[in-house]
Amino acid sequence: MASARKSRGESLLLRYLVLGTWALVCLLPILWFLSIGFRPRTEVITPQPIFWPTFSLDAWHLLMSDWPIAMYLRNSVIAVAGSVVIDLILAIPAAYALARYDFKGREDIGFYILSTRMMAPAIVAVPIFFLFKTLGLLDSVWALMLIYAAINLSLVTWIIRSYMLDIPKELEDAARTDGASDLRILWEIIIPACLPGIITAAVIAAIFAINEFLFTLLIASTANAYTMSVALANFTGGSDGIIYNAIALVSFIAFVPILILVILIQKHLSRGLTMGAVKG
Amino acid sequence: MASIHLQNIVKRYGGFVGVQNMSLEIADEEFLVLLGPSGCGKTTTMRMIAGLEVPTDGKIMIGGEVMNDVDARDRDVAMVFQGYALYPNMSIYENIRFPLRMRGVPASEHDARIRQAAEMVELGAYLDRKPAALSGGQRQRAALARAVVRQPQVFLMDEPLSNLDAKLRQSMRVQIKHMQRQLKVTTVYVTHDQIEAMTLADRIVIMNKGAIQQVGTPDEIYSDPANTFVAGFIGSPPMNLIEGTAQGGRFNAPGVSAPCPSNVQGKVTLGIRPEDCRIGGDNVQGLVYGVEPTGDTTYLTVLAGTKKIEVKAARDYRSDIDVSIGITFDPARLYFFGQDGERIRGVA
Numbered sequence: 001m002a003s004a005r006k007s008r009g010e011s012l013l014l015r016y017l018v019l020g021t022w023a024l025v026c027l028l029p030i031l032w033f034l035s036i037g038f039r040p041r042t043e044v045i046t047p048q049p050i051f052w053p054t055f056s057l058d059a060w061h062l063l064m065s066d067w068p069i070a071m072y073l074r075n076s077v078i079a080v081a082g083s084v085v086i087d088l089i090l091a092i093p094a095a096y097a098l099a100r101y102d103f104k105g106r107e108d109i110g111f112y113i114l115s116t117r118m119m120a121p122a123i124v125a126v127p128i129f130f131l132f133k134t135l136g137l138l139d140s141v142w143a144l145m146l147i148y149a150a151i152n153l154s155l156v157t158w159i160i161r162s163y164m165l166d167i168p169k170e171l172e173d174a175a176r177t178d179g180a181s182d183l184r185i186l187w188e189i190i191i192p193a194c195l196p197g198i199i200t201a202a203v204i205a206a207i208f209a210i211n212e213f214l215f216t217l218l219i220a221s222t223a224n225a226y227t228m229s230v231a232l233a234n235f236t237g238g239s240d241g242i243i244y245n246a247i248a249l250v251s252f253i254a255f256v257p258i259l260i261l262v263i264l265i266q267k268h269l270s271r272g273l274t275m276g277a278v279k280g
Numbered sequence: 281m282a283s284i285h286l287q288n289i290v291k292r293y294g295g296f297v298g299v300q301n302m303s304l305e306i307a308d309e310e311f312l313v314l315l316g317p318s319g320c321g322k323t324t325t326m327r328m329i330a331g332l333e334v335p336t337d338g339k340i341m342i343g344g345e346v347m348n349d350v351d352a353r354d355r356d357v358a359m360v361f362q363g364y365a366l367y368p369n370m371s372i373y374e375n376i377r378f379p380l381r382m383r384g385v386p387a388s389e390h391d392a393r394i395r396q397a398a399e400m401v402e403l404g405a406y407l408d409r410k411p412a413a414l415s416g417g418q419r420q421r422a423a424l425a426r427a428v429v430r431q432p433q434v435f436l437m438d439e440p441l442s443n444l445d446a447k448l449r450q451s452m453r454v455q456i457k458h459m460q461r462q463l464k465v466t467t468v469y470v471t472h473d474q475i476e477a478m479t480l481a482d483r484i485v486i487m488n489k490g491a492i493q494q495v496g497t498p499d500e501i502y503s504d505p506a507n508t509f510v511a512g513f514i515g516s517p518p519m520n521l522i523e524g525t526a527q528g529g530r531f532n533a534p535g536v537s538a539p540c541p542s543n544v545q546g547k548v549t550l551g552i553r554p555e556d557c558r559i560g561g562d563n564v565q566g567l568v569y570g571v572e573p574t575g576d577t578t579y580l581t582v583l584a585g586t587k588k589i590e591v592k593a594a595r596d597y598r599s600d601i602d603v604s605i606g607i608t609f610d611p612a613r614l615y616f617f618g619q620d621g622e623r624i625r626g627v628a
């Protein structure tokens with residue numbers, strides 16, 4: 001008994017050691033970034049190793065005074081949040097219809113919707129550019145909102161649909177005999193029952209939207225519509241050369257919202273991704 | 281309160297016939313039980329009455345009105361589902377309240393009615409809980425309360441007790457019957473458990489393969505079965521069915537010989553219930569195959585030829601196996617069925 005407990009304790013220790021090492025390997029680049037971001041510019045680029053780094057807010061002050069970061073963040077938030085709202089408004093009824101109503105070509109429509117996601121985005125880049133140009137929507141966050149919504153709509157629909165398929169049919173039958181209309185059933189029974197799926201889909205869509213680069217670069221040409229993802233790529237630090245500590249800090253700022261989103265849904269994330277993709 | 285009429289109801293799924301040509305009259309305030317093996321079309325029938333399934337053919341009337349084109353939400357029918365179907369995100373209180381809200385019952389009446397329904401199923405203390413925090417029996421009662429609170433014209437219950445353990449099932453059975461008598465609501469109850477059917481029903485409808493086999497009171501079904509299916513389905517252990525030949529007023533099978541009416545001729549099946557057999561005599565000449573004491577009775581299995589015959593014996597009856605034994609049938613309790621399985625009614 002005692003020896004069994006001891007070996008159990010040892011294996012637990014070993015497990016934490018292995019996991020801890022792996023976590024350190026994964027987290028090291030992030031810590032490195034942070035340390036670069038909060039050190040003086042010159043210290044970051046000296047070739048000599050430095051054992052006792054100096055703390056400095058130089059890069060932070062530079063960013064705050066020189067770079068419209070608030071604008072970029074605002075653009076990101078508006079475009080991403082707006083696109084997720086549009087996605088949910090469109091995807092929830094679509095997913096419900098695909099999950100429950102029996103109509104001709106249901107499976108084909110379902111697959112067609114998903115297949116729009118399989119295409120390489122670059123293929124439609126040029127037509128989209130001209131489309132938005134004609135519509136007078138270039139260089140606007142509203143255009144980005146529409147694009148993000150369009151890109152993620154199929155995936156969001158598919159994920160929510162797969163959660164809806166898991167809801168017992170009896171629940172809807174019960175609501176119907178209780179006197180509820182279809183919209184009531186959707187609103188009061190289905191949506192609450194697949195709320196975890198809806199949240200998961202929303203967060204996944206938000207992460208994809210935050211990271212979207214190609215179309216953002218195409219549509220946004222000034223700080224008017226730049227989001228963090230494009231601004232970050234264009235950022236070199238300023239007029240006098242590449243400023244590494246500022247770049248590191250900007251990267252970290254761009255990384256934080258995604259980290260928060262992932263932590264929020266990590267429990268559902270793998271289920272959402274695999275189910276949405278695999279379950280037909 | 282309402283009567284229900286089913287007129288030549290058919291339900292086909294593609295080429296498969298789920299329910300075939302079913303006609304049934306259910307009286308106002310009646311407790312009717314649909315009984316049959318799994319897959320025989322009980323749920324389908326019930327769902328057609330509820331309006332959740334559209335019959336391929338035939339007419340459904342509730343309270344004298346044709347219901348075929350009336351949506352489920354507009355039929356005044358409350359259904360209890362096999363899986364309870366409680367709304368997981370709502371408290372028990374909100375679950376019971378849902379049909380009141382959906383049907384536009386004035387909000388001022390809600391609280392009193394919910395509490396009354398909950399009291400009726402002894403669930404008053406659990407109104408704040410979510411369904412997930414209740415036991416199976418409590419969920420079952422919550423589902424009942426949700427059906428009761430509306431005061432509907434018809435109750436439909438689809439195997440409501442099948443997920444409960446035996447002891448709970450017995451007490452819930454009594455509770456359901458009491459409630460139905462108290463509320464006087466026409467009730468259709470589906471089950472594959474013959475004990476439930478016998479104890480609850482005013483009348484039983486026995487179904488097999490989508491077709492009605494027999495309709496009658498529990499007594500009629502038990503003592504006057506229409507065919508071998510009904511005879512073999514009801515009773516535990518069920519009726520012994522022995523295949524043999526009848527000639528000149530005598531039925532013969534290996535190890536079995538019994539008198540029969542003169543109109544019974546040729547290849548027939550003899551039916552005799554275990555409790556209508558007595559030890560001793562010579563209707564059966566066989567060997568003791570096994571003895572099963574259950575406490576209040578003992579079941580004896582006798583091997584006659586290759587056929588096993590169940591006999592209900594005295595509670596203290598004991599025997600070794602492979603001992604030869606004779607059995608007498610109560611001559612007034614013999615049933616004969618033709619080759620098609622239908623009962624041959626005696627001219628006696």
Ligand SMILES: Nc1ncnc2c1ncn2[C@@H]1O[C@H](COP(=O)(O)OP(=O)(O)O)[C@@H](O)[C@H]1O
Nearest residue numbers: 293296298316317318319320321322323324325
């Ligand atoms: N939607 C459906 N599509 C095809 N067949 C069905 C459908 N619903 C039920 N059935 C079939 O109809 C028969 C009767 O089903 P059901 O009424 O559920 O049986 P029971 O409730 O008596 O067990 C079964 O064989 C079942 O497979």
Ligand SMILES: [Mg+2]
Nearest residue numbers: 319322323324
């Ligand atoms: Mg069933």
